[in-house]
Amino acid sequence: MRAGDLVIVPISRVMVHDSVIDAVxxxxxxxxxxxxxxxxxxxxxxxxxxxxxxxxxADSHRVLREWVRAQGIQTFYDAGEGVCHQIxxxxxxxxxxxxxxxxxxxxxxxxxxxxxxxxxxxxxIAVALAxxxxxxxxxxxxxxxxxxxxxxxxxMKDAIMRVVREIGTDGARYACVxxxxxxxxxQGDRITLAGMTTEMGAKAGIVVGTPEAPAWLRPDPDASYMxxxxxxxxxxxxxxxxxxxxxxxxxxxxxxxxxxxxxFLGSCTNGRLVDMQQAAAVxxxxxxxxxxxxxxxxxxxxxxxxxxxxxxxxxLSAAGAVIGSSGCGPCLGRTGGVLAxxxxxxxxxxxxxxxxxxxxxxxxxxxxxxxxxxxxxxGVIDDPRPYxxxxxxxxxxxxxxxxxxxxxRGAASERxxxxxxxxxxxxxxxxxxxxxxxxxxx
Amino acid sequence: MPRAWxxxxxxxxxxxxxxxxxxxxVGQDTFQNYAFCDARPGFAKDVRxxxxxxxxxxxxxxxxxxxxxxxxxxxxxxGIVAKNFARIFFRNCINLGIPVVESADAVSLAKDxxxxxxxxxxAVLRTPRGNATIRPLAPFAQEILSAGGVVxxxxxxxxxxxxx
Ligand code: SF4
Numbered sequence: 001m002r003a004g005d006l007v008i009v010p011i012s013r014v015m016v017h018d019s020v021i022d023a024v025x026x027x028x029x030x031x032x033x034x035x036x037x038x039x040x041x042x043x044x045x046x047x048x049x050x051x052x053x054x055x056x057x058a059d060s061h062r063v064l065r066e067w068v069r070a071q072g073i074q075t076f077y078d079a080g081e082g083v084c085h086q087i088x089x090x091x092x093x094x095x096x097x098x099x100x101x102x103x104x105x106x107x108x109x110x111x112x113x114x115x116x117x118x119x120x121x122x123x124x125i126a127v128a129l130a131x132x133x134x135x136x137x138x139x140x141x142x143x144x145x146x147x148x149x150x151x152x153x154x155x156m157k158d159a160i161m162r163v164v165r166e167i168g169t170d171g172a173r174y175a176c177v178x179x180x181x182x183x184x185x186x187q188g189d190r191i192t193l194a195g196m197t198t199e200m201g202a203k204a205g206i207v208v209g210t211p212e213a214p215a216w217l218r219p220d221p222d223a224s225y226m227x228x229x230x231x232x233x234x235x236x237x238x239x240x241x242x243x244x245x246x247x248x249x250x251x252x253x254x255x256x257x258x259x260x261x262x263x264f265l266g267s268c269t270n271g272r273l274v275d276m277q278q279a280a281a282v283x284x285x286x287x288x289x290x291x292x293x294x295x296x297x298x299x300x301x302x303x304x305x306x307x308x309x310x311x312x313x314x315x316l317s318a319a320g321a322v323i324g325s326s327g328c329g330p331c332l333g334r335t336g337g338v339l340a341x342x343x344x345x346x347x348x349x350x351x352x353x354x355x356x357x358x359x360x361x362x363x364x365x366x367x368x369x370x371x372x373x374x375x376x377x378x379g380v381i382d383d384p385r386p387y388x389x390x391x392x393x394x395x396x397x398x399x400x401x402x403x404x405x406x407x408x409r410g411a412a413s414e415r416x417x418x419x420x421x422x423x424x425x426x427x428x429x430x431x432x433x434x435x436x437x438x439x440x441x442x
Numbered sequence: 443m444p445r446a447w448x449x450x451x452x453x454x455x456x457x458x459x460x461x462x463x464x465x466x467x468v469g470q471d472t473f474q475n476y477a478f479c480d481a482r483p484g485f486a487k488d489v490r491x492x493x494x495x496x497x498x499x500x501x502x503x504x505x506x507x508x509x510x511x512x513x514x515x516x517x518x519x520x521g522i523v524a525k526n527f528a529r530i531f532f533r534n535c536i537n538l539g540i541p542v543v544e545s546a547d548a549v550s551l552a553k554d555x556x557x558x559x560x561x562x563x564x565a566v567l568r569t570p571r572g573n574a575t576i577r578p579l580a581p582f583a584q585e586i587l588s589a590g591g592v593v594x595x596x597x598x599x600x601x602x603x604x605x606x
Binding site (some may be wrong): 005006007009018019020022023027030031032035049054055056060103104105119120121122123124126127130131133169170173174201203245332333334338351353354355357358361 | 452454456457460461462464465466467468469470475480499502503504505506507508509511512526528529531533534538558580582591592593594596597601602
């Protein structure tokens, strides 16, 4: 089997989420299939618009629940249990070395434990449910190697955004992105990496050498790659994506002082305990800026409960956060705090298209939980590291200065929008000269 | 005569049908009326059956939402010609029976509103400024398209086309 070959492959599991159920059911009906090929290999999740925000959605969820019962599907996670991908990985539904197809584009996340996870549309999912097989074109591979250790205040979210900056939104189209030097990272970091290969157009993302994967699951020693990228974690800076493109990424230092109205901490990319702990490390004992709202949505009930048990959610709530029920939340603009026109959001999720979180005239910056927490505190984008290192007195002085600098700017401020355009104009072209801290081969 | 609707690079599915107008949010019979409602206001009203969408690089990137393609299908879009396509979007089009073909020069030849003809047999897109060359589809995809989509293909044949 070689890259470019068309193959028909068996599937170990199919993931179906709430927003597509009508189309999936219609597909199965049109195929003349009453039952899925194997109910034990299907997982169904109510997470994208949950709990239901409108009667139409509520009705669709009702139909979904009836279908799940009629099919005898046991793996069913209803509203409030969490984001499909987080549950698929943390509850062990992703068998390493198998092909899993999911109705959501971030099904690439299953590569966190060495599964080949590919997102597909509703009809492909209906066909997979009917046959237990799918067709694939064997992808070429891109090799991303991490070396060095992250400095305090920097996360693997910054690392993957650095990779997206390099590869671009279509640089991995039809390809599989292989991560080397990340197998020993915590599972959550690996989900952040594998999931965001979707933002480069990849068919799948796979972390090599994870503890879950069997020894036989490793790249051929003489494998050939269409591209190789190295990231030196020890020189990495905090990264932010500038609206409206996820590959318009710059060091946070370029964006200091941009006013923000609302902060979203959550999603399958950064809604886990560790992400909430990172935000709590900044916000402990303090209140967020009166000019900012902070929404925290744990990625799953397990993460929610862990963050309750260790006091993290208490810290965030005391700081002024709204805590949402586990799920996708406002990540895709359907429930829990959609954006108004002109509003500026700072999100820890993975997409910042126009209209992604509500009004097409809102802007969305993306970054790590540390940056998100500092934004919530000060009302402007800033580098989190000085805050993490400062004494209490210096910390408070920094916050006061940033809040004063911000003044009345924010939603409906022309300057917020202008600034993102300026930043983009000032950016080096992606395929230009090499950037410090990252060299490229091939 | 089919007309051309010309778009740029990186046209994402959020622009085709924003998430807040998913069939799931507004109902199965109305979501197509929101096609390109932010990116090209008036599209859903003015597009005619058979019209051709033309684009640049990475057409259809972003979310896997098949209803973006379903909306175009319901509005009768006759085909899409772009420099290249995002993978999930490409599959969704083949599955629902919308011809999607790659062409390096279509986007520079065709202008918005041009009368155009997509001739898959001759592998060209005819425009008032000349013919754009089209890369033929793999036989596997062609078979599914000519059946009218993957569901019809499977209903007729019981299995995928051969990959040999
Ligand atoms: S959290 Fe956001 S990116 Fe993840 S599955 Fe949900 S909507 Fe998609």
